[in-house]
Amino acid sequence: MLTRRPAWGGGIGAVMAALVLVVVLATGRSSSQEEAAPSPPTTTTTSTTTVTATVTPTPQSSTPGPPVSGSPAVVLDALAVKGRAPKTGYRRDAFGKRWNDDVDVESGHNGCDTRNDILRRDLVDVVTRPGTRDCVVASGTLHDVYTGVTVAFVRGQGTSEQVQIDHLVSLSDAWQTGAQQLSAQDRARLANDPRNLQAVAARGNQSKGDHDAASWLPPNKAYRCTFVSRQIAVKAAYRLWVTQAEKGAMARVLASCPAEKPSVPPRLG
Numbered sequence: 190m191l192t193r194r195p196a197w198g199g200g201i202g203a204v205m206a207a208l209v210l211v212v213v214l215a216t217g218r219s220s221s222q223e224e225a226a227p228s229p230p231t232t233t234t235t236s237t238t239t240v241t242a243t244v245t246p247t248p249q250s251s252t253p254g255p256p257v258s259g260s261p262a263v264v265l266d267a268l269a270v271k272g273r274a275p276k277t278g279y280r281r282d283a284f285g286k287r288w289n290d291d292v293d294v295e296s297g298h299n300g301c302d303t304r305n306d307i308l309r310r311d312l313v314d315v316v317t318r319p320g321t322r323d324c325v326v327a328s329g330t331l332h333d334v335y336t337g338v339t340v341a342f343v344r345g346q347g348t349s350e351q352v353q354i355d356h357l358v359s360l361s362d363a364w365q366t367g368a369q370q371l372s373a374q375d376r377a378r379l380a381n382d383p384r385n386l387q388a389v390a391a392r393g394n395q396s397k398g399d400h401d402a403a404s405w406l407p408p409n410k411a412y413r414c415t416f417v418s419r420q421i422a423v424k425a426a427y428r429l430w431v432t433q434a435e436k437g438a439m440a441r442v443l444a445s446c447p448a449e450k451p452s453v454p455p456r457l458g
Contacts, residue, residue, distance in 0.1 A: 261418040262443050268421070269430040271366070279364040285377030288354075294382045300324065303381045307354050311388035312342060334415075335393035335407040353394040355387050356380070357416065358423045361399035367429040375427065385423045403434040406442065414446035 258264075285292070288303040296306045301324035309315055312329030331340040331352050342352045360368070360380060368376055379385060397405050402420060406413050417439045424431060431439070 261421050261446075262440070264425050265421050265431070265436060265439055265443065268424055268436070270433055270436055271430045273365045273432055274367075274369070276361065276365055278369065279361055281360065283364070283369075283373070283376060284360050284380035285373065287380075289377060289381055292377050292381045294378050296383060297381065303383075303386070304354050307383065307386045307388050308342070308352065310383070312352070318344070331388055331390065333390040333393060333409075334387065334412045335389045335397070335409055337409040337411075338390055340390050351391050352388055353391050355389045355394045355397060357385050357387060357420050358429065359397075359399035359401075362401050363427070363429055366424070366431065368427065371427065379423075379427050382423070382426075384419065384426070401432070401435045401438075402442070403432065403438040406438070413442050417442045418446075 259267075281287075288305075290297060290299065290302050292298075292303075296303070299306070300322065305324050305326055308326040308329065309317070309323075312326065312331050315329040316327045317323045318325040318327045325344070326342070327344050329342045331342055333340060335355075340351055342348075356363075358379075363376075363379060368379060371379070393407070402417055407416050421439060423429070
């Protein structure tokens with residue numbers, strides 16, 4: 190808004206009018222240049238959206254998280270803590286074909302199914318079937334880390350099932366703690382990731398079922414530190430959360446563990 194000022198002399202008034210005109214013209218040119226100048230690049234930050242049970246989940250990025258670093262206790266503290274989501278919609282085939290080799294995980298695309306990969310890793314005195322390029326395990330010995338028992342494995346009807354492959358983070362538990370929000374590709378990776386798989390005696394695997402650490406721990410107490418540490422690593426890698434009870438149970442186990450980081454399974458050859 191213009192403010193009325195006292196009148197000036199004719200000469201001074203003319204000079205002032207000219208100055209005003211110059212300022213107006215300069216301002217106009219500056220504004221035009223600013224409008225014509227290209228805008229600087231804009232960085233867009235995508236916020237994390239919490240999906241409730243009543244909303245159809247949107248698949249997340251198709252790449253699991255980077256290798257987990259830090260002690261298991263540090264990684265556990267970094268995991269999100271939420272309530273368990275409903276099991277609605279869960280089915281085994283939501284995680285892809287069983288023991289699928291066509292996945293981007295360690296040992297994936299090696300021409301051998303995941304079950305046999307894990308049998309070769311976890312059994313000793315392994316004998317493979319001729320003509321299978323050292324893939325199919327015909328026999329071997331399992332020293333079960335869950336129960337401490339020893340099982341002689343012989344492939345065949347009525348005997349193969351004595352050694353089973355357990356998902357440390359069960360697929361049902363994973364579904365209820367974030368996996369339903371993952372892409373189908375990531376769920377297939379989770380189901381075949383050697384970090385989440387262990388050859389165990391049938392009795393121990395059936396006892397565990399789809400329980401989390403709050404409701405089941407290996408009877409073999411010497412393995413509990415490694416068991417819980419591996420579960421934490423898997424949940425961190427696949428962006429899964431823990432329940433409050435689960436976190437408490439894991440923290441209690443870790444509190445009794447040696448200071449050094451518990452061992453993990455050897456890499457597959």
